[in-house]
Every structure is written in C-alpha cells, then in structure tokens.
Amino acid sequence: MKSLLTFIAKEWLEAARTGKIIILALLFVLFGIMNPAIAKLTPWMMEILSNTMAESGLVVTDIQVDAMTSWTQFFKNIPMALIAFVLIFSDIFTKEYKSGTLLLVLTKGLSRYKVVLAKTMLLLSLWTVGYGICFAITYGYNAYFWDNSIANDLFLSAALWWLFGVWAICLMILFSALLQNNTGVILCVGGTVLVAYVLSIIPKVKAYSPTMLMNANSLLTGAKGIDAYAQAIVIATFLCMACVAASIPIVNKRQL
Known part of the structure; x- marks a missing residue:
C-alpha cells in the first residue's frame, strides 16, 4: 500500500510540474462560471439582437431565465470539459512507454498492477x-441569482454525467495501456463513445448504453425518473471495472 501511495503522489507531482493540473483547474473554473454567466447574459444579448432581427421581420419576445437555464448550460458545457480532460491525459501510459521511465519504477519493486491502479486513481x-x-461554482451562482430548487434530482443528474466521465476515463486507461501513441488513444476513446451513441439509437439498446447517462436533462426536468437510467448505470459501472481489469494483464505483458 505504501508503494502505491508513493507512486500516486509521484504522479500528482508530475502532473503539477507539467502544468496539467493548473490547466485543468482553470478549465473547470471557467466552465463553472460560464454556465450562469451565459444564462444571465442571454436576455441582454437577445435585446441587442432584437433590433437587427426586427428588420428581418422576426420578433423577439422577452426571454425569462432561471436556474434551470444555467443547469441546462452546465450539461451542454461539461462534454467540452471532458474532451479537454481526455486530450490532456491521453498519454497517461504512452508517454511512459516512449520515455522508458516506467521501467525505472518497476525495477525498484513496484508491481505493474499497482501502476495501473495508481494512474486510474489519479485520473x-x-x-x-x-x-x-x-458543479459547486455553478450551484453557488445559481443559488445567488435564482433558486436551485427548480431543478429536479439535481445531484443525481450531476452524478449521471460524472459516471459517464468515469467510463470515458477508464476507456482512456485501457487504450493508453494498449496503444503506442496518444493520438490513437484519443481516436479509440472517441470511436467507442460514438459507437455506443449510434447503438443507443436502437430503442431496445438505448436503455443499456452508457451514453444514456449523457441525457441528464430528462432527469433534471422531471421528464424521466432515476429508474430509467438503472440499466445504463449498471452497464457503465461494469464496463469501468472491466476496462481497468483488462488494462492490468496488458501492462503485465508489455515489453518495456
């Protein structure tokens, strides 16, 4: 356990030294501020555009915004944050293969499975x-400007998207352990999510697809209950564990 915690601390320090944690923090803070800001500024922007649109024969009515508008924006922006996350950390294993630093760590007695677990826990x-x-920044601003109680099952809705992100990260662990370069990792993660999304078009498959977790707005608005996501939650959790479990023998057999 001590060696595992030591390696996790080493990974944290490396991510901090390379500026990845700072970049990531700035992105999440920015997106957190953007959600209520865009909602708050929407009526003002539409008022500015109303004169121009009136010349084209379009009439813009008064737009009412509330906390729901901001939370809808939150679930629109968080995919971009996840994409940025994958782009930043897609080399979680491939950089080790190229630089040979993983071999140095293993010669000091650290088991390969602990390397997989440490990197997974870090991400x-x-x-x-x-x-x-x-989430906290958006929640705070929404509470200040409006009322968060308008959103149904807010924390459960956020948890669904968090789990989807966990699945994408576990895919990244698997493909990063398997492939030689981070470009391939990005393409494989994106391709897998795309395939899951396409399959979700089939009515009988939709409820079981992890991409169902992306549709958190339906829970937020009360259009669906948490029961509608039960199968997707179970499948996504299983796939997360399967990806990490499959990564261990891949790394064990890897020639370094």
Missing part, C-alpha cells in the same frame, strides 16, 4: 475534483 480523483469544482 478519477482529478476528474472528481474538477467536476466537483465546476
């Missing part, structure tokens, strides 16, 4: 903290 902790910061 999941960064995603959880970053996502939590973004």
Whole structure:
C-alpha cells in the first residue's frame, strides 16, 4: 500500500510540474462560471439582437431565465470539459512507454498492477475534483441569482454525467495501456463513445448504453425518473471495472 501511495503522489507531482493540473483547474473554473454567466447574459444579448432581427421581420419576445437555464448550460458545457480532460491525459501510459521511465519504477519493486491502479486513481480523483469544482461554482451562482430548487434530482443528474466521465476515463486507461501513441488513444476513446451513441439509437439498446447517462436533462426536468437510467448505470459501472481489469494483464505483458 505504501508503494502505491508513493507512486500516486509521484504522479500528482508530475502532473503539477507539467502544468496539467493548473490547466485543468482553470478549465473547470471557467466552465463553472460560464454556465450562469451565459444564462444571465442571454436576455441582454437577445435585446441587442432584437433590433437587427426586427428588420428581418422576426420578433423577439422577452426571454425569462432561471436556474434551470444555467443547469441546462452546465450539461451542454461539461462534454467540452471532458474532451479537454481526455486530450490532456491521453498519454497517461504512452508517454511512459516512449520515455522508458516506467521501467525505472518497476525495477525498484513496484508491481505493474499497482501502476495501473495508481494512474486510474489519479485520473478519477482529478476528474472528481474538477467536476466537483465546476458543479459547486455553478450551484453557488445559481443559488445567488435564482433558486436551485427548480431543478429536479439535481445531484443525481450531476452524478449521471460524472459516471459517464468515469467510463470515458477508464476507456482512456485501457487504450493508453494498449496503444503506442496518444493520438490513437484519443481516436479509440472517441470511436467507442460514438459507437455506443449510434447503438443507443436502437430503442431496445438505448436503455443499456452508457451514453444514456449523457441525457441528464430528462432527469433534471422531471421528464424521466432515476429508474430509467438503472440499466445504463449498471452497464457503465461494469464496463469501468472491466476496462481497468483488462488494462492490468496488458501492462503485465508489455515489453518495456
């Protein structure tokens, strides 16, 4: 356990030295501020555009915004934060293969499975903290300007998207352990999510697809209950564990 915690601390320090944590923190803070800001500025922007649109024969009515408008914006922006996260950390294993630093760590007695677990725990902790910061900032501004109680099952809705992000990160761990370069990792993660999304078009498959977790707005507005997401939650959790479990033998057999 001590060696595992030591390696996790080493990974944290490396991510901090390379500026990845700072970039990530700034992105999540920015997105957290943008959600209520865009909602708050929407009536003002539409008022500015109303004169121009009136010349084209279009009439713009008064737009009412509330906390729901901001939370809708939150779920529109968080995919961009997840994409940025994957782009930043897609080299979680590939950089080790290229530089040979992983071999140095293993010669000091650290088991390969602990390397996989340490890197997984690092990414999941960064995603959880970053996502939590973004959510907390949006929640605070929404509470100040409006009323968060208008949103149904707010924390459950946020948890659904958090779990989807965990699944994407576990995919990144798997493909980063398997492939040689981070470009391939990005393409494979994106391709897998795309395939899951396309399959979700099939009515009988939709409820089981992890991409169902992206549709948190339906829970937020009360259009669906949490029961509608039960199968997707179970499948996504299983796939997360399967990806990490599959990464261990891949790294064990890897020639370094």
